[in-house]
Amino acid sequence: MTDNPHHHKTPSGKPRARSFGIGFDGTPGPFNAITDVAGVSVGYSTLISGDGPLVVGQGPVRTGVTAILPRPQADLATPVFAGIFSQNGNGELTGSHIVEETGAFNFPITVTNTHSCGVSRDGTLRWMSQVLPAALDSGWGLPVAAETYDGFLNDINGHHVTSGHVAEALDGAASGPIEEGSVGGGTGMIAFGFKAGSGTASRITEWQGRAYTVGAFVQANFGKRRNFTLRGLRAGLELVEPAIREGTPRAEKGSIIAVIATDAPFLPHQMKRLARRVPLGVAMTGGFGYHSSGDIFLAFSTANPDAALAPPGRIARAEFIPDSDIDPFFDAVVQGVEEAVLNAMVANEDMTGRDGNFVPALPKAWLEEKFG
Template sequence: MKKRARELGLEFYGETGRYNAITDVEGVEVGYSTIIKGAPEDYKGMGSAFARTGVTAILPRGRQRSVVYAGRHDLNGNGELTGTHWMDDSGFIHGPIMITNTNSVGIVRDSTTKWMLENKFYHPLVFQGREIEGSGYFYPVVGETYDGLLNDTNGFHVKEEHVREALETAHGGAIAEGNVGGGTGMVCHEFKGGTGTASRKLDEKDGGYTVGVLVQANHGARKWFTIGGVPLGEAITGVDPVYRSIVPKPGTGSIIVVLATDAPVNPIQLSKMCKRVPIGIGRLGSGYENGSGDIFVAFSTANENSFTHTTSSAKILGDFMMDPIYKAVADAVEEAILNALCAAETMEGMDYNKIYAMPQEQVVEILKKHGKIK
């Protein structure tokens, strides 16, 4: 089994939760549907029996019907995240957060809507003190990154059954990383990318809160790839991408980052947490590219009854208590991206394009030479 970033000997600031995952925030569950079918020779054009894609589902409070405080931020907007207008206006997310590939946002949104209705996973309107079944409104949140270098994106291989699989298999505890779920066909710093996660547990003096991160990493140029200030991109050899068709501009792609916390914070503070995500991305040498959709969303599982038709009595941290949380965001984002790179496996995809996994042994050797690993 491949090692996670810490297991390579890399040192990070801060303590993690039990699983070093977004699921360290109590109640958060994650599920995947991973779609891998066919060999490269089976790709005969759009709609062939060939796919390298999937769906990721994040349930803020698991199977419990819930509405959570939420905020967001875009570093660069060349991507999609649905439900943002209502999120900005109301400060809430109703239901799961989903991630998939660019051309599957529609089917994932519609299928999630159907699942939420069937499972009464929404809050109906209240009339004269009584909930009206089948009423109410919600705007599912679906993010995407483009997997067209490896996947037959235009073949629309994600179906309703895959969305349901991701939702129904969601669980807490340790979760898979790398070539799974929506991250299946992704590329990061011109290595195989995908899904990664990490967490930070704050000291008791700072509240003892947990911050969890999940990324779908499909961004970054190899040339600028850096760990601990050491330039690795041009030092790593023998694993350059193999493109048989179109050669993309380095750094073209996107990253979706989902933040979770149990800290009692409001939507403005959650948006400010999202504004610290680029610090973690930048430490590894990305965040400069116009062709990337760098889109972030955050939610808090605290204040369970904050969504109400009457008066809320939400507990909110003072802004001067936020500094350790902001630091935790940047640190966990950096580690989550590295965990995605560490877990991902070499993949050959559409048109025989081949993206190699980040070579862990080379990385360790280079970092040892620079005194970053003992």
């Protein structure tokens, strides 16, 4: 447990998992967020409007965009070493091919709903051409944009996310404590039959007398209720109610996007190794990577900027922690992802969307009874 208020409440006062006395492994950073990694910032654009029957193009709308800036705005053209891992590829993360090819990417990351992924990608390029035009003067941009499906609550075929909303999320990106739950791209998302969405956590890992930060951010939209596990408790077996209520029958469509950030010096193959550990954190909450779930994970390091942007014509040099010392960082990824998923669920409320489709929040009274 910790007395840090940022560990217990979001900036708007919503509870986080630790506020109910739930204990976690590892040591969180000051904000217990991906923004504990210096230079990383997060912004949201949240779209909530309308009620009642679905009218495509009009609503109801329950969606948004999340922006994650891996470096300060002025440095966004400088690549970060990175790796990706797809546990189950029933989803999309643009820019994945160049990450696989070069072990790096630049520009912001955006996360939104499935049918707005292209808009968020293109909106990022439009925004970059305005705020940092030199980054596109002599080359092309291949930004990272990811998605999960929110069509149970949202008019997903109405295409309500615009490049203006993408710019709003990017312009609003800030460091420090960040909101969680039904915000940004996570607005219309569901996990284990409970309202979920955006969640984050961080861990401090020491190596050779120096403290490094590993931050996790998830857009959680996955899992069957029967599998839900909270710190080893098979909670789904006793949480049959409150249940989802369907005005329109729901197809099983769920995914999770996770972004791991660290200031530890690692090479691209090591970032891929960190990304491969994300599913272990997801599994600790009961996520098993079912067929329809796009479980796609990105990890990046803000270290070694000179090597990541190495000019041609001379030898480039990068520092890195040896593979033989990487295990504590694997711990940090697993611990951070587990807590980020639970934060996305706890910092939430009931939501009714299109056609009266209703998704309950994880019951706070039950959390108090079990952990308070």
